[in-house]
Amino acid sequence: MGIVIFDGVAYGMLLFLIGVGLSITMGLMNFVNLAHGTFAMVGGYAASVLMARLGLGFIPALAAAFVAAAVVGAVLEVVFYRRLYRAHPLDQVLLSIGVVFVSVAAFTWGFGPSMQPFNLPPWLDGQVSLGGFEVGRYRLFLIAAGLVVFAGLLLGLGKTRYGAMVRAAVDNQRVAGGTGIHVQRLFFLTFSLGCGLAGLGGALSLGMLGLEPTFPLKYLVYFLIVVCVGGAGTIVGPFIAALLVGVVDMAGKYYLPEAGAFLIYVFMIIMLLLRPNGIVPRKGLA
Amino acid sequence: MMNKRTLLASLVLAALGATGAAQAAEPLRIGMIATYSGPYADYGRQFDAGVALYLKEHGGKIAGRPVEIVRKDTGGPAPDAAKRMAQELIVRDKVSVLTGLDFSPNAYAVGAIATQAKVPAIVMNAASSAITTSSPYVARLSFTVQQVTDPMARWMLKEGIKEAYTVVADYASGADAETAFKKAFAAGGGKVVGGVRTPMNNPDFSAYVQRIKDAKPQAVFFFFPSGVMPPAFLKVWKERGLEEAGVKLFATGEATDDSYLDATGDVALGLITSHHYSYAHKSPKNEKFVKDFVAQFGTSMRPSYFAVTAYDAMAAIELALAKTKGDTSGDKVMEALKGLSFESPRGPVEIDPVTRDIVQTVYIRKTERVDGRLVNVEFDKFDRVKDPAKEAK
Numbered sequence: 001m002g003i004v005i006f007d008g009v010a011y012g013m014l015l016f017l018i019g020v021g022l023s024i025t026m027g028l029m030n031f032v033n034l035a036h037g038t039f040a041m042v043g044g045y046a047a048s049v050l051m052a053r054l055g056l057g058f059i060p061a062l063a064a065a066f067v068a069a070a071v072v073g074a075v076l077e078v079v080f081y082r083r084l085y086r087a088h089p090l091d092q093v094l095l096s097i098g099v100v101f102v103s104v105a106a107f108t109w110g111f112g113p114s115m116q117p118f119n120l121p122p123w124l125d126g127q128v129s130l131g132g133f134e135v136g137r138y139r140l141f142l143i144a145a146g147l148v149v150f151a152g153l154l155l156g157l158g159k160t161r162y163g164a165m166v167r168a169a170v171d172n173q174r175v176a177g178g179t180g181i182h183v184q185r186l187f188f189l190t191f192s193l194g195c196g197l198a199g200l201g202g203a204l205s206l207g208m209l210g211l212e213p214t215f216p217l218k219y220l221v222y223f224l225i226v227v228c229v230g231g232a233g234t235i236v237g238p239f240i241a242a243l244l245v246g247v248v249d250m251a252g253k254y255y256l257p258e259a260g261a262f263l264i265y266v267f268m269i270i271m272l273l274l275r276p277n278g279i280v281p282r283k284g285l286a
Numbered sequence: 287m288m289n290k291r292t293l294l295a296s297l298v299l300a301a302l303g304a305t306g307a308a309q310a311a312e313p314l315r316i317g318m319i320a321t322y323s324g325p326y327a328d329y330g331r332q333f334d335a336g337v338a339l340y341l342k343e344h345g346g347k348i349a350g351r352p353v354e355i356v357r358k359d360t361g362g363p364a365p366d367a368a369k370r371m372a373q374e375l376i377v378r379d380k381v382s383v384l385t386g387l388d389f390s391p392n393a394y395a396v397g398a399i400a401t402q403a404k405v406p407a408i409v410m411n412a413a414s415s416a417i418t419t420s421s422p423y424v425a426r427l428s429f430t431v432q433q434v435t436d437p438m439a440r441w442m443l444k445e446g447i448k449e450a451y452t453v454v455a456d457y458a459s460g461a462d463a464e465t466a467f468k469k470a471f472a473a474g475g476g477k478v479v480g481g482v483r484t485p486m487n488n489p490d491f492s493a494y495v496q497r498i499k500d501a502k503p504q505a506v507f508f509f510f511p512s513g514v515m516p517p518a519f520l521k522v523w524k525e526r527g528l529e530e531a532g533v534k535l536f537a538t539g540e541a542t543d544d545s546y547l548d549a550t551g552d553v554a555l556g557l558i559t560s561h562h563y564s565y566a567h568k569s570p571k572n573e574k575f576v577k578d579f580v581a582q583f584g585t586s587m588r589p590s591y592f593a594v595t596a597y598d599a600m601a602a603i604e605l606a607l608a609k610t611k612g613d614t615s616g617d618k619v620m621e622a623l624k625g626l627s628f629e630s631p632r633g634p635v636e637i638d639p640v641t642r643d644i645v646q647t648v649y650i651r652k653t654e655r656v657d658g659r660l661v662n663v664e665f666d667k668f669d670r671v672k673d674p675a676k677e678a679k
């Protein structure tokens with residue numbers, strides 16, 4: 001029982017790490033960015049290539065993954081996304097799903113269709129004893145990383161000047177602009193941050209999910225579940241949702257393997273019926 | 287998405303060999319229906335490599351005629367597209383043989399067209415047992431899931447394993463493997479103590495592995511399609527310390543597919559699998575095959591069982607046309623294919639005269655590190671294994 005919950009929490013943390021960036025871009029900036037997985041993939045490839053070919057350590061590789069995904073996000077923001085902030089959501093969906101297909105083809109061309117090799121560093125391999133349970137070190141690391149990112153975002157968006165500006169710009173762009181906030185630059189930075197977080201999540205997922213060019217499509221549905229169930233635009237919502245999804249998925253597979261991965265969708269439907277705007281809805285939606 | 291791609295790869299080869307009378311010969315057109323784009327694009331690359339190797343060895347000719355390969359990309363399992371492509375290949379491109387066929391649904395769809403048009407279809411991979419029974423114009427040179435699963439069960443019994451737990455991916459081939467394993471294992475006095483079918487798109491196997499750890503079976507047999515699933519499963523298997531807990535692990539060769547073995551890494555070390563081809567197979571024919579493969583395509587891509595089957599398919603067409611004296615009419619070619627036997631890089635192979643399915647040696651292999659690379663080292667074998675799903679009938 002305990003180990004199932006632990007695994008579920010670790011898995012949920014991974015979903016949170018990858019999905020929280022989507023919550024930021026989708027909720028705060030009102031941009032339906034289906035290409036979120038692409039940025040996670042950029043981070044994953046950056047980390048695995050740097051580790052395999054240049055012998056970089058796991059922690060520097062994680063930092064590099066964040067930077068790589070943020071830079072790619074920044075470039076795409078300037079070239080494409082910027083033009084569609086006020087566009088109809090359908091246009092945003094079309095653009096971002098297009099980015100997904102292009103990225104799948106580009107990565108297949110550049111890295112081949114097969115999976116990227118990855119080995120966990122020795123200090124993350126194996127298990128440690130914790131409160132009577134044998135738990136995986138890597139999973140423990142995921143939980144720690146998730147908590148650090150969660151706390152960092154809460155503080156960053158809730159307590160800093162930058163966070164206050166972001167919240168102001170989201171609530172009312174025109175007024176925020178009128179008070180002297182450079183909204184475009186702010187969105188540019190926020191979008192890059194969201195992409196960087198996706199990249200970090202992608203790199204952290206290397207030990208669990210296999211990385212191949214179809215990654216952005218394969219796991220898209222999981223990211224969307226986390227953000228929709230949690231409530232787009234918040235940090236706490238996706239955090240709770242990711243943990244719930246992780247634990248439900250894990251417990252379902254352990255106790256009811258016949259139902260398989262089906263349970264998670266049932267869970268999503270029930271949650272959306274109960275709380276259509278998410279567990280923690282954004283202000284003004286509740 | 288490119289779904290129509292016609293490349294005339296053999297023209298250069300044909301030009302090299304065209305030094306005399308053969309110049310006038312009408313090219314032999316072979317229609318290749320395979321996956322060249324998307325997540326399974328590796329299949330098409332391997333097929334092409336195998337075909338190109340055979341043609342290079344034989345001056346670009348089969349039965350004295352220059353060969354023209356017409357390629358069609360299905361982009362994955364897409365029976366409707368495969369069916370339409372088969373029609374196009376027969377009607378417009380006038381191909382004499384259809385081949386490729388990596389996915390079983392595609393092979394079934396093409397088999398129906400082959401029957402109508404009386405054009406031979408040679409299966410290079412699709413492993414569903416009933417494909418050859420579905421059409422009299424289909425012959426298979428690859429393998430069936432049951433054919434490689436059944437020997438694994440028998441080998442485990444031979445090693446004194448009495449109880450096993452099965453883990454398979456929840457799709458048609460997974461179910462086939464589960465059924466074949468249970469049948470063969472029970473027939474030899476073993477007992478299957480439990481089993482689980484995992485969803486195809488499963489990111490994390492820890493819950494399943496934990497379940498196995500708590501059930502403590504003597505051994506586990508698993509079947510997953512090659513790709514991301516086996517490494518994900520093996521990672522959790524190692525992390526959870528199942529090996530230390532004394533649970534033995536066995537699988538079919540998909541788990542240590544040569545195309546993915548480098549990326550799978552050390553978690554595959556020591557795993558015992560059963561399959562019909564490892565590129566480390568010890569035979570002069572295979573050593574030459576691998577050497578030529580490396581010379582032409584480098585070491586970044588390993589010859590997998592896809593490449594070998596593609597190579598063998600060309601050999602089979604050549605041998606069949608030698609029997610028919612160049613006649614490419616469907617009925618004669620099929621008659622010639624029946625009972626064909628020859629030496630393949632994987633060892634001796636035959637085409638069963640009754641079922642038109644392959645009869646071959648299935649090897650038991652162990653993943654080891656040889657000269658710094660992970661390879662499947664064969665150490666035991668079952669000779670002349672027929673498809674057990676058909677023998678039963």
